[in-house]
Amino acid sequence: MNLAHIHLLLNHFPTVGFAIGLGLLVLAITSKKDELKRASLVVVFLVALITIPTYLSGNAAQSALQERTDLSQAAIRAHEGAAFWGYLFMEITGFIAWLGLWYFRIVKRVANWNVAAVFVLGVLTFSVMTRAANLGGEIRHPEIQSAGALADNANVPDIARSIGLFVNGHSWVWPTCETLHFIGLSLLFTVVLIVDLRLLGMAKKFSFAALYQLLPLGILGFSMNLVTGMLFFIASPEQYVKNVSFHWKILFVMLAGINALYFMLVEEPWAIGPGDDAPAFAKFAAASAIFLWVGVLFFGHMLPFLGNSF
Numbered sequence: 316m317n318l319a320h321i322h323l324l325l326n327h328f329p330t331v332g333f334a335i336g337l338g339l340l341v342l343a344i345t346s347k348k349d350e351l352k353r354a355s356l357v358v359v360f361l362v363a364l365i366t367i368p369t370y371l372s373g374n375a376a377q378s379a380l381q382e383r384t385d386l387s388q389a390a391i392r393a394h395e396g397a398a399f400w401g402y403l404f405m406e407i408t409g410f411i412a413w414l415g416l417w418y419f420r421i422v423k424r425v426a427n428w429n430v431a432a433v434f435v436l437g438v439l440t441f442s443v444m445t446r447a448a449n450l451g452g453e454i455r456h457p458e459i460q461s462a463g464a465l466a467d468n469a470n471v472p473d474i475a476r477s478i479g480l481f482v483n484g485h486s487w488v489w490p491t492c493e494t495l496h497f498i499g500l501s502l503l504f505t506v507v508l509i510v511d512l513r514l515l516g517m518a519k520k521f522s523f524a525a526l527y528q529l530l531p532l533g534i535l536g537f538s539m540n541l542v543t544g545m546l547f548f549i550a551s552p553e554q555y556v557k558n559v560s561f562h563w564k565i566l567f568v569m570l571a572g573i574n575a576l577y578f579m580l581v582e583e584p585w586a587i588g589p590g591d592d593a594p595a596f597a598k599f600a601a602a603s604a605i606f607l608w609v610g611v612l613f614f615g616h617m618l619p620f621l622g623n624s625f
Contacts, residue, residue, distance in 0.1 A: 322372035332362040363409020370402040374552040397447035404440040482550035499539025506533035514601035523587040564614035571607040
């Protein structure tokens, strides 16, 4: 099995999963139940996570189809462009949903502004994702292709390729992004260490909630990594999709994202006050978080040395 097969395995999950999350959000809004709203935010966040390998593996699928003369290259390019916008909107919506979960944990209620933002972004995201899915289906089913739609897409500038050309065409962009990527990961990992080491028994004079106030710095660091990481990938996708270290890095990022849900959804760690010892499962979650982010750091630094892509 290669990444192209993984793309075929995953490509329906973002659209179908997001439809479920959006439907649950509509039900939550009409019923005015905070727990349903919270559940819908969790679904949206998880779908945003699964969208990451779905989009990244799409480049491997595209490479596998480039030499196929029986397939429409125009349809492939149209799907590529729509998938980029779908991925972008999905990750923004997932990030806003995660902020909503964090806000709920802090103030014990779902913020109306967050629900409204996720709903509006969700409608836009679902329309873009549906379009990308339809264009993807047309690649292998020319009988349903719309010549007019493909012609319209041919006239739209390919934003992903334009960004890639900009990054590769200006000598200052890549080192600047590398610097910001390092700073962002340092911020994120510092917050992870401080919070999780407290759960493992260090700095017991602080409560868990007090240290978790550092989270905005971690969010800033993660945002910097997300933006710069996408610029790296868009500039040279072939180097990444063929690199086994990158595959492991993305897997560790996804697992770390799932691990973060524990601290958003479970009351157990938030009850830890000054001098308290953390429960066994909270310690396991903390140790897992440190292990996963160390894995992200390790495989990120191994990109030039494993896989022979750089």
